[in-house]
Amino acid sequence: xxxxxxxxxxxxxxxxxxxxxxxxxxxxxxxxxxxxxxxxxxxxxxxxxxxxxxxxxxxxxxxxxxxxxxxxxxxxxxxxxxxxxxxxxxxxxxxxxxxxxxxxxxxxxxxxxxxxxxxxxxxxxxxxxxxxxxxxxxxxxxxxxxxxxxxxxxxxxxxxxxxxxxxxxxxxxxxxxxxxxxxxxxxxxxxxxxxxxxxxxxxxxxxxxxxxxxxxxxxxxxxxxxxxxxxxxxxxxxxxxxxxxxxxxxxxxxxxxxxxxxxxxxxxxxxxxxxxxxxxxxxxxxxxxxxxxxxxxxxxxxxxxxxxxxxxxxxxxxxxxxxxxxxxxxxxxxxxxxxxxxxxxx
Amino acid sequence: xxxxxxxxxxxxxxxxxxxxxxxxxxxxxxxxxxxxxxxxxxxxxxxxxxxxxxxxxxxxxxxxxxxxxxxxxxxxxxxxxxxxxxxxxxxxxxxxxxxxxxxxxxxxxxxxxxxxxxxxxxxxxxxxxxxxxxxxxxxxxxxxxxxxxxxxxxxxxxxxxxxxxxxxxxxxxxxxxxxxxxxxxxxxxxxxxxxxxxxxxxxxxxxxxxxxxxxxxxxxxxxxxxxxxxxxxxxxxxxxxxxxxxxxxxxxxxxxxxxxxxxxxxxxxxxxxxxxxxxxxxxxxxxxxxxxxxxxxxxxxxxxxxxxxxxxxxxxxxxxxxxxxxxxxxxxxxxxxxxxxxxxxx
Numbered sequence: 001x002x003x004x005x006x007x008x009x010x011x012x013x014x015x016x017x018x019x020x021x022x023x024x025x026x027x028x029x030x031x032x033x034x035x036x037x038x039x040x041x042x043x044x045x046x047x048x049x050x051x052x053x054x055x056x057x058x059x060x061x062x063x064x065x066x067x068x069x070x071x072x073x074x075x076x077x078x079x080x081x082x083x084x085x086x087x088x089x090x091x092x093x094x095x096x097x098x099x100x101x102x103x104x105x106x107x108x109x110x111x112x113x114x115x116x117x118x119x120x121x122x123x124x125x126x127x128x129x130x131x132x133x134x135x136x137x138x139x140x141x142x143x144x145x146x147x148x149x150x151x152x153x154x155x156x157x158x159x160x161x162x163x164x165x166x167x168x169x170x171x172x173x174x175x176x177x178x179x180x181x182x183x184x185x186x187x188x189x190x191x192x193x194x195x196x197x198x199x200x201x202x203x204x205x206x207x208x209x210x211x212x213x214x215x216x217x218x219x220x221x222x223x224x225x226x227x228x229x230x231x232x233x234x235x236x237x238x239x240x241x242x243x244x245x246x247x248x249x250x251x252x253x254x255x256x257x258x259x260x261x262x263x264x265x266x267x268x269x270x271x272x273x274x275x276x277x278x279x280x281x282x283x284x285x286x287x288x289x290x291x292x293x294x295x296x297x298x299x300x301x302x303x304x305x306x307x308x309x310x311x312x313x314x315x316x317x318x319x320x321x322x323x324x325x326x327x328x329x330x331x332x333x334x335x336x337x338x339x340x341x342x343x344x345x346x
Numbered sequence: 347x348x349x350x351x352x353x354x355x356x357x358x359x360x361x362x363x364x365x366x367x368x369x370x371x372x373x374x375x376x377x378x379x380x381x382x383x384x385x386x387x388x389x390x391x392x393x394x395x396x397x398x399x400x401x402x403x404x405x406x407x408x409x410x411x412x413x414x415x416x417x418x419x420x421x422x423x424x425x426x427x428x429x430x431x432x433x434x435x436x437x438x439x440x441x442x443x444x445x446x447x448x449x450x451x452x453x454x455x456x457x458x459x460x461x462x463x464x465x466x467x468x469x470x471x472x473x474x475x476x477x478x479x480x481x482x483x484x485x486x487x488x489x490x491x492x493x494x495x496x497x498x499x500x501x502x503x504x505x506x507x508x509x510x511x512x513x514x515x516x517x518x519x520x521x522x523x524x525x526x527x528x529x530x531x532x533x534x535x536x537x538x539x540x541x542x543x544x545x546x547x548x549x550x551x552x553x554x555x556x557x558x559x560x561x562x563x564x565x566x567x568x569x570x571x572x573x574x575x576x577x578x579x580x581x582x583x584x585x586x587x588x589x590x591x592x593x594x595x596x597x598x599x600x601x602x603x604x605x606x607x608x609x610x611x612x613x614x615x616x617x618x619x620x621x622x623x624x625x626x627x628x629x630x631x632x633x634x635x636x637x638x639x640x641x642x643x644x645x646x647x648x649x650x651x652x653x654x655x656x657x658x659x660x661x662x663x664x665x666x667x668x669x670x671x672x673x674x675x676x677x678x679x680x681x682x683x684x685x686x687x688x689x690x691x692x
Contacts, residue, residue, distance in 0.1 A: 061478075071471070072471070073469065073471035073472065075421070076447065076471050076472050076474065076475060079447065079448055079451045079475065080451065080474060080475055080478065082451075083451035083452065083454075083455075086455060087454050087455065101422065101425065102425055105425045105426065105428075105429035106429065106452065106455065108429075108433050109429075109432060109433065109452065109455035109456065110455065123419065125417070125418070125419035125422050126419065126422050128422065128426060129422060129425065129426055132407075132426065
């Protein structure tokens with residue numbers, strides 16, 4: 001790789017700080033890529049909220065994430081933040097965007113190549129923009145989460161900082177749900193599994209769908225068997241993992257990647273996940289957890305959960321979902337882009 | 347003017363069709379500028395929704411306005427629409443934007459000069475973007491609606507197509523409110539004036555603030571003295587003007603321009619307007635209506651409404667707020683920009 005003479009701009013979202021204090025998967029991954037590249041000697045500028053924490057050069061035009069600062073208009077902040085990176089494009093050999101379709105609309109106005117990591121398609125309504133810019137450079141975060149017709153250079157799995165999620169040898173007794181409180185994440189299904197199995201369920205995460213929380217979750221909370229503890233930071237996650245017999249992730253729509261599955265596995269916690277979308281790429285059935293198709297199956301495999309070796313879970317994360325493996329992947333993608341651009345210009 | 351060899355892109359909003367079927371002041375003005383320029387021989391490309399009606403070249407990437415098509419995501423449509431114009435920038439000598447702060451964020455990525463007509467500052471939260479791009483080219487739609495520090499080249503008053511609002515010699519008997527149903531527009535104050543004066547009030551316009559309509563307007567509607575007839579098109583407006591003794595426009599925040607005041611005056615209808623913002627630029631007190639400071643004053647001046655000569659109202663519109671006067675204004679601004687750009691490059 002030609003690191004020393006290449007300058008990379010990483011364009012992180014500004015919903016949250018990079019890295020986020022609690023929730024914020026896209027910002028987490030953008031941070032891990034940035035810090036991983038810096039550790040390998042790359043010259044990286046991180047475009048993120050002003051309170052972000054990085055060893056890269058930080059360039060910020062918005063002080064705080066718009067989800068953390070009610071005085072900020074998200075639309076205004078996003079336009080200001082994204083355009084700023086493109087106005088600085090001449091200083092970089094590559095802009096690596098994590099800012100979805102919005103950043104794509106600036107990509108043809110600069111000469112610097114733009115790589116977009118697609119962290120997920122929030123709705124079919126955004127596809128017209130992806131299709132317009134389909135000849136750009138794209139990375140998917142799982143093989144399953146791809147739109148047809150886009151110029152994907154690779155799938156690069158998200159990687160976590162394993163030092164944040166130390167291996168915990170002793171397994172706990174509870175079931176754990178960790179994620180956005182939203183029907184997509186199947187919190188109600190996790191509750192059903194807890195009831196069927198007679199195990200305690202601890203639910204953690206931000207409430208993204210208030211109606212869902214009020215109508216389908218709240219009435220089940222009893223401070224004893226079904227608990228909701230709100231959003232948690234890294235420390236809180238590790239405390240949850242210590243109490244976890246298994247992580248329940250019964251998503252009702254195809255998962256795009258599933259960072260929390262990897263975090264749980266890193267700590268040695270087996271994952272029971274719905275076999276939808278990326279879950280079968282992240283979880284190895286019978287080795288790092290179980291893939292299931294419904295609540296009954298999820299309850300059934302709980303009886304076999306002791307078959308899962310926590311160390312095998314961690315090793316699989318080290319080998320596939322670490323910052324190192326992710327940065328390896330992106331270095332290959334960057335190299336491909338620099339080669340293609342070099343040829344295009346010569 | 348050097349019309350023949352200059353190509354202008356007019357970037358209209360895509361909330362509604364250009365021109366709009368009913369409500370849509372920004373699209374109305376963008377349309378009037380476009381058609382006025384075309385009538386004078388300019389080569390104009392209108393960037394607007396695909397169903398727009400124009401004698402200019404129409405360039406559209408979104409079929410219908412996002413307010414008229416529930417399948418469209420407004421954010422996606424706006425990014426797609428605005429960036430398209432900037433990607434085509436090389437074809438134009440000037441981009442004349444009516445797309446607020448969003449379009450500004452693309453302006454430094456192209457060589458083509460960008461003129462922004464500021465149709466109003468929707469909130470102080472958008473000012474950081476205006477301040478960042480303060481050295482661009484700006485036009486205000488009234489002297490009163492200006493932010494400090496921006497490079498304003500002129501105030502160009504909005505102009506209407508007078509042929510759409512023919513003069514009506516006979517005055518009606520009712521009070522008329524025409525505009526968005528929103529507290530900013532003082533519909534509740536118009537109702538108070540109707541009560542005080544014992545006159546009938548006809549309210550027309552889109553309900554923009556549902557809570558306001560439900561809590562402060564609806565209970566007053568009685569199908570007899572206070573009527574709400576929904577949004578109206580040009581034909582509906584003229585029917586209202588035929589019934590109007592006066593138009594009530596008791597805005598509670600500074601008006602930015604007030605297109606409906608001009609439309610009413612064009613038809614010969616006097617306007618009673620709150621003396622806030624642009625109203626004193628649009629209405630000449632005692633000649634084309636009355637400027638008031640409260641409901642009591644509004645009710646009082648109704649007793650003097652016959653002093654207002656409908657023909658004087660129309661003449662003032664012809665002389666100050668017609669498509670012709672507006673296009674005169676913009677031609678002067680364009681000329682200034684071409685001179686400045688020419689000097690910058692030489």
